[in-house]
Amino acid sequence: MDVPATTPDDAIGHRARLRSRLFEHGGETLPDYELLEYLLALAIPRRDTKPLAKALLREFATLSGVMTADAADLARVKGMGETSVAAIKAAHAIALRLLKTTTSDLPILSNWQALLDYLRADMAHHAVERVRVLHLSSRNQLIRDEVMNEGTIDEAPVYAREVIRRALQIGSAAIILVHNHPSGDASPSRADIQITRAIADAGRPLGVALHDHIIIAAGGHTSLRAQGLI
Incomplete structure (x- = not known):
């Protein structure tokens, strides 16, 4: 299960800085582990999620590998629970929905x-x-x-x-x-x-x-x- 540990003040400040960079410059300015860290923080708000984000990237090699991993495989990573697994699968489903909508709007061969x-x-x-x-x-x-x-x-x-x-x-x-x-x-x-x-x-x-x-x-x-x- 997700561990609702208390987030230290420095982690709270770090999260606020991530949010500010995301708003001001978009996700392109954040490395993969920070994007994943912030996504996990939405699911586990009282925990420092940077170590968990880095553990997932070590396990699945890339951000794409994390997002497309089976729920059961994600859950086997220490610290991952139902809420954090669901957050990753929901984010992946949204990304696929957006991409699929783009492919459906125009003829396939011209898109x-x-x-x-x-x-x-x-x-x-x-x-x-x-x-x-x-x-x-x-x-x-x-x-x-x-x-x-x-x-x-x-x-x-x-x-x-x-x-x-x-x-x-x-x-x-x-x-x-x-x-x-x-x-x-x-x-x-x-x-x-x-x-x-x-x-x-x-x-x-x-x-x-x-x-x-x-x-x-x-x-x-x-x-x-x-x-x-x-």
């Missing part, structure tokens, strides 16, 4: 960077492989974003027939296949290339175009379309 930002924020640090399909209208606007499958640390099976059948049910004019590599390496495997081509071949005679297959990883992303593999 590519916003799409990549959303996918990386949501998927880059998942500990298991997840396959999702973005369903697009004839105007290339996002009409549905669905997780098709989750697997082990390095495999999430997906079948071409299932993907195209679902696209026909929804009425998608086109789809984008997305999955993550928990290894951190976004390079496509032979199986990635094979399933991409199978889905493209299955959709083509039925009027469902496969625009791309994007692999997301902590180390970056790969577009199979850009690689000439579709």
Whole structure:
């Protein structure tokens, strides 16, 4: 559980200075540990949260790693309780909602960077492989974003027939296949290339175009379309 220890006066003053910098200059002036420290302070106001923020960054390596970590993994860090875990997951959910709204407002193909930002924020640090399909209208606007499958640390099976059948049910004019590599390496495997081509071949005679297959990883992303593999 969260420990409601009394916050020393110097920590209170430090927190006030963080708040002042946040208001005056925005979050860009605060390093990752201070942003996380202040977020945790909102959940645990009577505690010096700097040590906890630094412990989380040591455990999960980056701020993105902290925000995308599973609730159970966050809770295993000493000092983290339900309130502080919920604060981190709520902040992550808000960030994803904002990014997803941006991707939904404009045609996907003319808003590519916003799409990549959303996918990386949501998927880059998942500990298991997840396959999702973005369903697009004839105007290339996002009409549905669905997780098709989750697997082990390095495999999430997906079948071409299932993907195209679902696209026909929804009425998608086109789809984008997305999955993550928990290894951190976004390079496509032979199986990635094979399933991409199978889905493209299955959709083509039925009027469902496969625009791309994007692999997301902590180390970056790969577009199979850009690689000439579709």
